[in-house]
Amino acid sequence: MLNFYLCLLDTEEEKSKMEELYHTYKGLMLKVAFDILKDYDLANDALHNAFLKIAHHLNKLDEIQCHKTKAYMVIVIENVSKTMYNKRKKQNTISFDELEYEIEDIKNFEEDVSSELTVQIVLDKIKLLPDIYKEILTLKYVNDLSDKSIAKILEISNSAARKRLERARIKLTELINKEQN
Amino acid sequence: MKNAISIPNDILSEALLRYQNERIDNKYPLTGEYNEQMEPNKQTEEKINRLIQLEKKPYFILINTIGKRVACIIIAMILAMTTTVLSVEAFREPFINYIIETYEEWSTISFNNSESQNSEGIVLNEIYEPSYIPEGFTKTFEEELSLSYFCEYSNANNEIIVYQQNLLNNIQVNIDTEATVTEKIYINNVEAIFYENKGQNHILLKGDQYVFFIAGNIEKSELIKVAESIEKIK
Numbered sequence: 127m128l129n130f131y132l133c134l135l136d137t138e139e140e141k142s143k144m145e146e147l148y149h150t151y152k153g154l155m156l157k158v159a160f161d162i163l164k165d166y167d168l169a170n171d172a173l174h175n176a177f178l179k180i181a182h183h184l185n186k187l188d189e190i191q192c193h194k195t196k197a198y199m200v201i202v203i204e205n206v207s208k209t210m211y212n213k214r215k216k217q218n219t220i221s222f223d224e225l226e227y228e229i230e231d232i233k234n235f236e237e238d239v240s241s242e243l244t245v246q247i248v249l250d251k252i253k254l255l256p257d258i259y260k261e262i263l264t265l266k267y268v269n270d271l272s273d274k275s276i277a278k279i280l281e282i283s284n285s286a287a288r289k290r291l292e293r294a295r296i297k298l299t300e301l302i303n304k305e306q307n
Numbered sequence: 308m309k310n311a312i313s314i315p316n317d318i319l320s321e322a323l324l325r326y327q328n329e330r331i332d333n334k335y336p337l338t339g340e341y342n343e344q345m346e347p348n349k350q351t352e353e354k355i356n357r358l359i360q361l362e363k364k365p366y367f368i369l370i371n372t373i374g375k376r377v378a379c380i381i382i383a384m385i386l387a388m389t390t391t392v393l394s395v396e397a398f399r400e401p402f403i404n405y406i407i408e409t410y411e412e413w414s415t416i417s418f419n420n421s422e423s424q425n426s427e428g429i430v431l432n433e434i435y436e437p438s439y440i441p442e443g444f445t446k447t448f449e450e451e452l453s454l455s456y457f458c459e460y461s462n463a464n465n466e467i468i469v470y471q472q473n474l475l476n477n478i479q480v481n482i483d484t485e486a487t488v489t490e491k492i493y494i495n496n497v498e499a500i501f502y503e504n505k506g507q508n509h510i511l512l513k514g515d516q517y518v519f520f521i522a523g524n525i526e527k528s529e530l531i532k533v534a535e536s537i538e539k540i541k
Binding site: 149151158160166178191193194196244245246260267268298302 | 315316318319321323325328331339341344350351354356450
């Protein structure tokens with residue numbers, strides 16, 4: 127049911143980007159959140175939190191109904207839901223970001239990958255990456271978000287976001303180089 | 308030296324998008340159709356609709372980095388120096404560290420705290436709030452975000468007062484200035500902007516570290532009293 131606030135919106139043209147996003151993706155996002163959290167009320171909280179994050183990056187979204195925006199909305203709600211799930215389980219395990227700093231630096235790769243690199247080759251290697259690497263690379267290269275915005279969405283520090291992004295790129299390059307060689 | 312990725316960005320972007328499409332479409336092949344299966348509860352719907360309303364309101368404050376807006380700022384500086392739009396003149400006078408971009412129906416003010424250009428990692432760690440609110444109004448909504456604090460007060464007649472505290476660093480404020488007369492006022496001896504628009508009175512006040520925004524369909528004198536009562540609560 128639309129509440130008092132939506133009554134203030136007069137015409138279809140006046141609908142805001144946020145409103146269009148909400149009405150297009152609310153069911154999908156709630157379903158994604160529910161699939162992770164298995165709880166309707168928590169899924170609702172996740173939906174609200176996701177829109178709080180999205181509100182700050184609306185300028186990065188051009189078309190409402192396109193694969194790029196759908197991927198963005200799903201990634202944001204997935205991340206919010208997973209964070210809530212982990213907090214709820216009160217996992218005392220070390221976070222991945224902390225872990226990242228404990229891992230020895232991955233060897234740097236100076237050589238270029240082949241100029242015959244195709245989307246399919248890269249796609250195949252992306253599939254081998256950990257989910258958090260796929261997620262951060264998508265936010266960076268598909269949704270064109272700044273490191274700072276990514277950090278806010280993923281609820282990690284700016285330096286952790288940069289570090290994770292760097293590792294994701296190195297890991298992907300490593301996988302491609304292995305195949306090329 | 309760390310290497311820069313040698314995979315061309317366009318190939319990487321395309322591959323990532325294909326991956327996400329495959330993954331998401333495999334699990335969630337539909338989009339809007341899920342609205343029929345999953346309906347948010349009333350509380351969530353109301354909260355998100357408040358966000359929607361905020362986005363549409365003239366006082367919706369956008370956080371943006373100055374870096375991304377360099378081009379706009381250059382244009383804005385030219386506009387600020389040459390514009391003859393008197394209705395927004397008051398906006399240019401009181402503050403030294405802002406740049407205003409004036410359009411036919413609205414203006415954008417970019418605040419820039421020169422003492423702390425690097426806003427990275429800075430979050431709101433102090434909350435200020437008015438200690439005076441006119442009789443009959445109670446706080447009906449409150450939201451604390453990393454860079455801003457927002458609350459809303461309403462009374463039995465559905466009259467609303469909104470209050471927002473934003474970090475000064477690199478913020479941008481969009482203000483509806485169509486058919487608006489602005490006025491320079493003083494809040495506790497600090498220059499501020501007052502303007503009335505569409506039945507709502509507004510005050511914009513810049514502090515050392517924060518920009519405060521108060522608006523409501525209450526008397527100007529009452530709104531000033533609200534602004535004067537802003538104090539640190541935590």
